[in-house]
Amino acid sequence: xxxxxxxxxxxxxxxxxxxxxxxxIGFLVILLVISLGVYLFIFxxxxxxxxxxQSDFAQTAARLVSDNLEQSALFLDIINELDDSEQFAxxxxxxxxxxxxxxxxxxxxxDANILAISSTDAPVLSNLFTIQQSxxxxxxxxxxxxxxxxxxxxxxxxxxxxxxPLNRANGAIAIRLNMEILNEVVRGIRFGTTGNAYLADSDGxxxxxxxxxxxxxxxxxxxxxxxxxxxNQSGVNFSAYxxxxxxxxxxxxxxIAGTNWYVFTEVEQEEAYATSGNALIFLGGGLILLFITAIxxxxxxxxxxxxxxxxxxxxxxxQVTAGNLNVQVPIRRMDEIGVLTxxxxxxxxxxxxxxxxxxxxxxxAIIGKELAQENNRLKSEFLSTMSHELRTPLNAIExxxxxxxxxxxxDLDMKAKGMVERISTNSKRLIDxxxxxxxxSRIESGRMDLVDVPFSPSDLADxxxxxxxxxxxxxxxxxxxxxxxxxxxxxxxxxxxxxxxxQNLLSNAFKFTxxxxxxxxxxxxxxxxxxxxxxxxxxxxxxxxxxIFDEFRQVDGSSTRRYGGTGLGLAIVQKLVRLMGGTVRLExxxxxxxxxxxxxxxxxxxxxxxxxxxxx
Amino acid sequence: xxxxxxxxxxxxxxxxxxxxxxxxxxxxxxxxxxxxPNTLATSIRLHNWQDDMxxxxxxxxxxxxxxxxxxxxxxxxDEAIANLRNSEIYDVVVLNNEYVAVAIAEDRxxxxxxTLLTDFRNISPNFRDLAYDPQNQYSIPYNWGTFGIxxxxxxxxxxxxxxxxxxxxxxxxxxxxxNGKRTTVGIALKALxxxxxxxxxxxxxxxxxxxxxxxxSVVAFVGASADMVTWxxxxxxxxxxxxxxxxFAAQAEGFTFDYILPEEGTLLWGDNFIxxxxxxxxxxxxVFVNFLLQPENAATILEYNYYSSPNEGVAELVSxxxxxxxxxxxxxxxxxxxxxxxxxPVAVETRYTEIWQSFVxxxxx
Numbered sequence: 019x020x021x022x023x024x025x026x027x028x029x030x031x032x033x034x035x036x037x038x039x040x041x042x043i044g045f046l047v048i049l050l051v052i053s054l055g056v057y058l059f060i061f062x063x064x065x066x067x068x069x070x071x072q073s074d075f076a077q078t079a080a081r082l083v084s085d086n087l088e089q090s091a092l093f094l095d096i097i098n099e100l101d102d103s104e105q106f107a108x109x110x111x112x113x114x115x116x117x118x119x120x121x122x123x124x125x126x127x128x129d130a131n132i133l134a135i136s137s138t139d140a141p142v143l144s145n146l147f148t149i150q151q152s153x154x155x156x157x158x159x160x161x162x163x164x165x166x167x168x169x170x171x172x173x174x175x176x177x178x179x180x181x182x183p184l185n186r187a188n189g190a191i192a193i194r195l196n197m198e199i200l201n202e203v204v205r206g207i208r209f210g211t212t213g214n215a216y217l218a219d220s221d222g223x224x225x226x227x228x229x230x231x232x233x234x235x236x237x238x239x240x241x242x243x244x245x246x247x248x249x250n251q252s253g254v255n256f257s258a259y260x261x262x263x264x265x266x267x268x269x270x271x272x273x274i275a276g277t278n279w280y281v282f283t284e285v286e287q288e289e290a291y292a293t294s295g296n297a298l299i300f301l302g303g304g305l306i307l308l309f310i311t312a313i314x315x316x317x318x319x320x321x322x323x324x325x326x327x328x329x330x331x332x333x334x335x336x337q338v339t340a341g342n343l344n345v346q347v348p349i350r351r352m353d354e355i356g357v358l359t360x361x362x363x364x365x366x367x368x369x370x371x372x373x374x375x376x377x378x379x380x381x382x383a384i385i386g387k388e389l390a391q392e393n394n395r396l397k398s399e400f401l402s403t404m405s406h407e408l409r410t411p412l413n414a415i416e417x418x419x420x421x422x423x424x425x426x427x428x429d430l431d432m433k434a435k436g437m438v439e440r441i442s443t444n445s446k447r448l449i450d451x452x453x454x455x456x457x458x459s460r461i462e463s464g465r466m467d468l469v470d471v472p473f474s475p476s477d478l479a480d481x482x483x484x485x486x487x488x489x490x491x492x493x494x495x496x497x498x499x500x501x502x503x504x505x506x507x508x509x510x511x512x513x514x515x516x517x518x519x520x521q522n523l524l525s526n527a528f529k530f531t532x533x534x535x536x537x538x539x540x541x542x543x544x545x546x547x548x549x550x551x552x553x554x555x556x557x558x559x560x561x562x563x564x565x566i567f568d569e570f571r572q573v574d575g576s577s578t579r580r581y582g583g584t585g586l587g588l589a590i591v592q593k594l595v596r597l598m599g600g601t602v603r604l605e606x607x608x609x610x611x612x613x614x615x616x617x618x619x620x621x622x623x624x625x626x627x628x629x630x631x632x633x634x
Numbered sequence: 635x636x637x638x639x640x641x642x643x644x645x646x647x648x649x650x651x652x653x654x655x656x657x658x659x660x661x662x663x664x665x666x667x668x669x670x671p672n673t674l675a676t677s678i679r680l681h682n683w684q685d686d687m688x689x690x691x692x693x694x695x696x697x698x699x700x701x702x703x704x705x706x707x708x709x710x711x712d713e714a715i716a717n718l719r720n721s722e723i724y725d726v727v728v729l730n731n732e733y734v735a736v737a738i739a740e741d742r743x744x745x746x747x748x749t750l751l752t753d754f755r756n757i758s759p760n761f762r763d764l765a766y767d768p769q770n771q772y773s774i775p776y777n778w779g780t781f782g783i784x785x786x787x788x789x790x791x792x793x794x795x796x797x798x799x800x801x802x803x804x805x806x807x808x809x810x811x812x813n814g815k816r817t818t819v820g821i822a823l824k825a826l827x828x829x830x831x832x833x834x835x836x837x838x839x840x841x842x843x844x845x846x847x848x849x850x851s852v853v854a855f856v857g858a859s860a861d862m863v864t865w866x867x868x869x870x871x872x873x874x875x876x877x878x879x880x881x882f883a884a885q886a887e888g889f890t891f892d893y894i895l896p897e898e899g900t901l902l903w904g905d906n907f908i909x910x911x912x913x914x915x916x917x918x919x920x921v922f923v924n925f926l927l928q929p930e931n932a933a934t935i936l937e938y939n940y941y942s943s944p945n946e947g948v949a950e951l952v953s954x955x956x957x958x959x960x961x962x963x964x965x966x967x968x969x970x971x972x973x974x975x976x977x978x979p980v981a982v983e984t985r986y987t988e989i990w991q992s993f994v995x996x997x998x999x
Contacts, residue, residue: 130971142759147969148902150829151764151976167769169762170755172946179763223748236748 034325038317045312053301061294065268068290071209072270072283073254079207079215079281080272083200083226086119087180087277090195091163093117094182097125097134097191107134114138114193121177122194127187128159142171143179143192154181158190165277168197168225174234176201178225201226201233204281212265213285220249220278237262244269248280258287327355331362343370394462401459405452412452415445454586457518461593468512468597470621475509475540475547476501482520482538489528496535504542510621515594516549522587523551523614531555534611546600547620552613558606566604567592591616675915677702678725678922681714686728686777688938695925701918718742724910725919731904732816734773735766735977743772744909750920753927761904761944766976773906774923777941780964780972781817781901784810784862784880785892789872797825797896800873801848809851810865810874815990816975817901819845821875824898824973831976838985845993855994859883866891878961882940893961899971904944936962 097110106125114123114136122137122144130149135141149155157164158181166179176197184191200217205228207215216227222240227233239245239262247255248271258268261284269284288295327350334345345366347359419442422428423435430438460466479499490497520538527536534554541548558566567588591614595602600618684707692703706724708714711733718727718737729737737743748754754774761775783794792804800809811818820830822841832838853870856862859880865871867889874880884891907926909919925931929947936943937952942962949957956962978986 145966146760147966147972148760148764148974150971151766151974153763153765153768156765166763169759171759172756174755234752236752236754238747238749 034317034320037320038313041316042309042313045309049305049309053305057294057298057301060297061291064291064294068268068285069256069270072213072256072268072285075207075209075213075215076254076270076272076281076283079204079217079283080274082203082207083217083279083281084274084276086195086200086203087165087274089117090120090180090193091182093120093123094180094191094193097123098182098185102186107136110134111136119196119199120193121196124192125184125189126155126192127184127189130155130189133184133187133189137194142177142194154179154192155190157181158183158192159188164192167219167221168223168233170234176225176233197226197233201228201230204228207283209283210285210289212267212289213283215281215283217274218245218280218282220245220280225279232263244271244282245280247271248273248282324355327359331355331359334362334366338366338369343373395464398459398462401455405456405459409449409452409456412445412449416442416449419445451586454590457590458586458593461590461597466515466594466597468515470510471513472508472510473513473516474507475505478516478520479538479540481517482524485521486524486528489525490536493528493532495528495531495533498535498537500537500539500541502539502541502547505540505547506620509547511618512598515598519591519594519616520549520551522591523549523616526587526614527551527553527555527612529555531611542620543617545620546617549616549618550613552611554611557608557610557612558604559608560606563604563606567602672917674699674701674921675725675918676700677704678915678918679704679706679723680922681706681708681717681722681724681727683707683728684709686939687935691926691931691934691938694931694934695922698925699921701922703922718910721912723912723914725913725915726922727908727910728776728905729773729908731764731766731906731974732977734906734908737908738767738772739977742911744911744913744916745771746774746909747920750917751924751927753924756927756929756932756945756947758944758946764974766974767906773908774927775944776905776907776926777939778902778904778944779878779942780895780969781821781875781877781903783894783896784866784874784876784884785894786866786872787890787892789866794873794894795897797821797898799896800851800875801825801844805851805873807851807853807870808872809848810854810856810862810869810871810876811852812862812874812876813855813857815986817875818993819986819989820901820973820975822848824896824901827898830901830973831978833979833982835985838989842989842992845989846996849993849996860887863887863889878940878942881961895964895968897971899973900969902969902972902974904974905941 093113096113100106100109103109110123110125111134114120115138121139122141123135124132124143125134126149127133132144135144137144143149146152154164154166161183163183164179164181169177169179171177178195178197179192180195181190181192183189204215204217204226208228214228216232217225218239219225222238222242222245224233224237224239227237242262244257244259244261247257251271253272255271256268258266261267261269265284266287267284268287268290269282271280271282273280330347334347337345343366346363349356349359349363352360419438422430422438423442457466479501483497483499487497489495524536524538531553532555536551536553539548539550539552541550592602595616595618598618600616603615603617604612605615606612678701680703682705687705692705696702708717711730714727714729715733715736717724719740719742734743751774754770757775761778763769767773783797783800785794789808792799792802794800816830819838819841822844823830823832823837826837826840826844828834828837828841854861854865856865856874859877860883862871862874862876862880863884866874866884867887878893881891881893907923909916909923913919926935927945929945929951932943932945933948933951935941936948937956940956940962942964949963960968
């Protein structure tokens with residue numbers, strides 16, 4: 019079976035593959051669109067959620083920081099409102115102790131003389147001998163509020179100096195704000211696992227961060243995009259970026275009212291987009307599984323419904339081609355393929371029946387043919403034997419009548435001589451007839467062997483003129499012989515057979531011509547040569563052209579008696595010509611004469627050489 | 635099972651690509667542009683006073699970082715600012731307070747990157763965020779010192795506690811004064827209880843009268859500590875308005891002078907590190923300045939030049955002798971009411987010049 023299948027042309031465009039490809043692409047597009055849609059939906063929802071969370075946290079952080087600053091500002095305002103009194107210093111001290119973020123307070127008059135001081139740790143401001151040149155004092159003295167930038171003491175304690183004018187003395191009130199507390203505030207702002215917040219001023223210096231070492235290192239986000247965005251926007255500002263620690267985050271920023279401070283909240287993108295990331299993995303995995311399942315299912319389905327049935331038909335057709343007509347394909351269901359299968363089955367059944375009949379007829383024909391051939395052979399053999407056996411007594415008759423007519427042995431009177439002459443004539447005819455029979459039967463029984471010997475066409479023509487010229491003289495006919503000079507000087511052929519052909523054709527011509535001429539042409543016709551015998555005799559009616567070459571046929575029955583001959587001449591000619599690989603053709607017009615053209619292949623090893631000589 | 639068509643592999647490939655496409659669709663965070671890498675130069679140019687820093691400190695820096703320090707010295711602050719104005723190339727320059735303000739106004743200084751100057755925290759709050767350079771945006775305090783009354787105790791027996799005391803008749807023809815316009819006018823203002831940086835015309839007029847009253851006391855104007863020591867010892871001088879350095883100069887010659895910080899408040903001077911705007915190696919310059927901000931390095935310098943350091947970490951690193959030297963580590967209480975000399979508007983500066991010239995010539999216009 020495999021062998022047979024492989025002999026069939028392979029499908030170059032597999033239907034199964036086309037169908038599979040088309041539906042796979044279709045599935046893929048649909049699944050991709052669906053999953054992309056779902057993913058984007060989750061992603062957007064997640065982003066919105068984180069934005070609102072960040073917004074909340076940023077605002078919370080800003081409010082907490084702002085509260086601290088406002089408390090400090092409020093404290094400064096309260097001190098400013100206090101009257102000058104003996105208890106001023108102790109009142110200041112008393113109020114200051116209620117504000118945990120305030121580490122030190124100093125109240126100064128316009129000449130930087132100290133009006134009140136209070137501190138919860140080692141004083142810094144109170145010990146300064148450069149107050150008069152310090153910007154926090156000069157600003158306040160000039161009537162402005164002052165918010166200094168982040169400072170570190172040599173003990174690494176972060177602080178910020180805030181000051182405002184002391185109205186009544188044209189002086190200043192300044193506080194040292196504990197930034198560690200703000201760091202604590204910021205550290206407390208956490209959301210999710212990685213969400214955190216930090217505080218930076220407009221120069222980018224980080225003022226507070228959950229990781230204090232970042233603050234301690236004077237870390238600055240100056241020049242970074244998130245700072246530029248924060249400075250350029252009002253309200254909460256969202257963006258995705260790599261933060262100063264190199265983390266990929268989504269962040270928000272918000273300015274703290276009344277300051278150049280900005281709170282930043284950041285959450286790592288890995289966390290922020292965890293849900294959509296997981297969704298992507300599950301969607302992707304599910305999508306692949308669904309895709310594989312769908313493809314396999316449809317392939318299997320199509321295989322069972324269509325392709326395996328087509329394959330069975332194909333296999334059956336292959337078997338039919340290989341000759342096994344006794345094939346029936348089972349019909350599973352009567353759909354389109356079922357109908358096709360049914361038609362196929364009917365076709366093979368019909369083919370089978372017809373082929374059986376044909377084979378029977380062929381066998382009969384073969385047997386008949388063999389029988390006929392054998393019969394024919396037996397007939398020829400019989401004829402041959404018969405002719406031979408006939409010729410022996412006929413030769414005796416001929417011999418003895420010849421002796422008698424020669425006057426040897428006996429004296430015959432005129433009457434007896436006449437009878438002996440008739441015996442002789444008839445026995446000669448009988449011998450001719452028997453000879454012709456012998457020829458025919460030899461040819462037909464396949465025992466006629468042709469021997470190619472070299473001969474000269476002009477010698478052949480001469481020979482025939484000598485043998486048959488007498489017939490022309492008897493009937494006073496013109497006998498014209500032409501030999502084509504283009505013919506090779508020597509040809510190969512069977513001398514005996516050629517003589518028979520020439521004699522038969524020429525004797526026929528003379529026989530059926532009463533006046534006029536008989537013409538013999540030997541000519542070259544390409545690679546062949548021709549013997550053309552034409553006469554001006556009675557001609558052959560067109561209906562006789564078909565059977566003129568058959569044995570025992572002359573134009574009509576009367577001609578035998580009138581013209582003599584055995585009626586085997588043309589049959590012998592034709593058989594010999596065929597045996598020599600040539601053809602014989604008749605052109606004739608009733609009453610106008612006949613032309614027999616024998617065309618034979620030139621067989622001459624010298625042909626080329628001679629042609630070459632001639633060409634020279 | 636159906637044999638798996640080869641094309642399916644292709645299909646799965648497409649699928650995978652699709653998934654990749656999905657992933658690629660996720661919003662992409664813009665990659666931060668790589669900041670220009672901070673590379674250390676092989677050498678930097680420092681513009682400073684002669685004999686201000688010991689060679690050891692340069693050697694130590696070179697040893698630690700491989701960076702050579704090329705020192706280009708100047709004779710005066712005027713020369714330093716002139717070089718800056720001529721766009722000479724320096725990476726770090728030592729400038730005093732007044733000139734820092736001038737250079738800032740002329741936009742010749744580079745804003746400092748405090749992420750590279752983490753040791754700034756060692757600087758005393760006394761020297762942070764002062765008027766001449768808000769937020770220390772351009773300058774880092776380096777040295778400072780006071781201006782006081784130098785007394786040869788062998789020639790003066792009455793106690794001196796205030797600037798005012800110099801106007802005593804006792805000192806007529808005995809006062810030695812530095813060739814210094816701002817210090818001299820500033821002391822007159824301090825003696826009157828005014829700021830030495832005042833722009834008030836009335837206060838300046840009073841200061842002129844005050845100075846003219848002092849003129850008979852002046853025996854000499856000097857331009858070097860050695861000259862002052864000579865005048866106070868072998869000359870007619872007995873007291874002087876001078877620097878701590880003058881005391882050390884006298885000590886070098888075997889004299890012991892008294893140094894008094896007057897009650898009205900002393901005048902303060904301060905030197906600062908700045909990085910010129912045209913510095914080709916500003917990163918390395920920051921590294922060097924931060925190196926000098928480290929207490930042990932500041933201490934090494936102090937032990938060499940005896941100038942007071944604004945670095946709070948220095949005190950515990952120097953010898954007891956130095957730490958207890960009130961000239962180098964003046965106690966806080968005597969520094970109360972001290973005033974830094976600040977840059978003045980040109981018109982006001984001119985007025986100070988006129989007062990100074992009148993004083994030197996001893997004539998009222």
